[in-house]
Amino acid sequence: MHAQYEASIKEANNYKDDDERNQQLFGLKQINDRRQQRVDRLFARLESQVAEFEDLNTHDVLVTKTHAIVDYWSDRSLQERRRLQNRTQKYLELSDASIKAVGGSQNILRALTRSQDFSVIDVSKSNLLTSKDIISVVNSVKSVTGVALLRDDDEIYKAVMSNVQAIIGGNRDVCLYTNVVVSHNYRWGKPYLLCHLPGASVCKVYFYIEIKCNHIVTLQHAVPEKNGKVNVKLNGHELELRGQRPISFTSEDIHLPNEYLNDVGRPNTLEIIVDNESGSIYCLSDVYLPIRPDPEAD
Numbered sequence: 001m002h003a004q005y006e007a008s009i010k011e012a013n014n015y016k017d018d019d020e021r022n023q024q025l026f027g028l029k030q031i032n033d034r035r036q037q038r039v040d041r042l043f044a045r046l047e048s049q050v051a052e053f054e055d056l057n058t059h060d061v062l063v064t065k066t067h068a069i070v071d072y073w074s075d076r077s078l079q080e081r082r083r084l085q086n087r088t089q090k091y092l093e094l095s096d097a098s099i100k101a102v103g104g105s106q107n108i109l110r111a112l113t114r115s116q117d118f119s120v121i122d123v124s125k126s127n128l129l130t131s132k133d134i135i136s137v138v139n140s141v142k143s144v145t146g147v148a149l150l151r152d153d154d155e156i157y158k159a160v161m162s163n164v165q166a167i168i169g170g171n172r173d174v175c176l177y178t179n180v181v182v183s184h185n186y187r188w189g190k191p192y193l194l195c196h197l198p199g200a201s202v203c204k205v206y207f208y209i210e211i212k213c214n215h216i217v218t219l220q221h222a223v224p225e226k227n228g229k230v231n232v233k234l235n236g237h238e239l240e241l242r243g244q245r246p247i248s249f250t251s252e253d254i255h256l257p258n259e260y261l262n263d264v265g266r267p268n269t270l271e272i273i274v275d276n277e278s279g280s281i282y283c284l285s286d287v288y289l290p291i292r293p294d295p296e297a298d
Helices: 002-012 018-055 059-063 068-072 075-084 096-101 105-113 131-140 154-169
Strands: 091-095 120-125 146-148 174-178 193-195 202-207 215-222 230-234 237-239 250-256 268-274 282-293
Touching: 075 096, 075 105, 091 096, 096 105, 105 131, 120 131, 131 154, 146 154, 146 174, 154 174, 154 202, 174 282, 193 202, 202 282, 237 250, 268 282
Parallel strands: 091 120, 120 146
Antiparallel strands: 174 202, 193 282, 202 268, 215 250, 215 282, 230 237, 230 268
């Protein structure tokens, strides 16, 4: 892998055009940084699991009939943690049953903090996790930018916003999810978001552009034909949205006009919100980031 990276660097240095060479080198550096981050996370998890396996060989575990660590490594617990760590999903729904399956709240917290980079955690159907527990997950998993709760909690919202602001500060595109829940019916093959509150269920996309031109964002979603209405605004300007599929999801490119975009270096906001008069639930599977320039732009 290192040899391949060095070969790519050597090839990029052969570019005669300075801008093109610098662009290639910058792209390679980003790829290498992401790869190193994945390696670091993997080794950190392995070291932690080795320590836990060593704990299984202690006197307390060997002489007792039940123990939290034993429950954590049981077949049922492993099955549930595989669901939590399924990298094909961005959204996680937690119930009391799923928490009990891994041996309680402390075990589920350990599993969540080692999970994949999910975006939304739905604990609206569980009473077993405290606000402090949820905040610890949000603080540990920096990709969490939405939490579905039984009731509003200002401290949890502050933790979520801290993650969002950190991502924006790194000049990366990010979605902030408010008043959404995670589906348990995986008709799309993976969980998706149910935007069920008219005027309150919102997905806000914060993004920067590198060149002033028309851009595109792709949504994977379903807007019911009957009584369903979703509004999309770019920096306060209304955009056209189709997505009229009552049963299945559709992939739709949303055109972001250049005249509605802020200048390079200034943040933009794309707001996807269920209309106040909508009579149906809006289903959102994916917002594909980063937002990209329109290939047909001049």
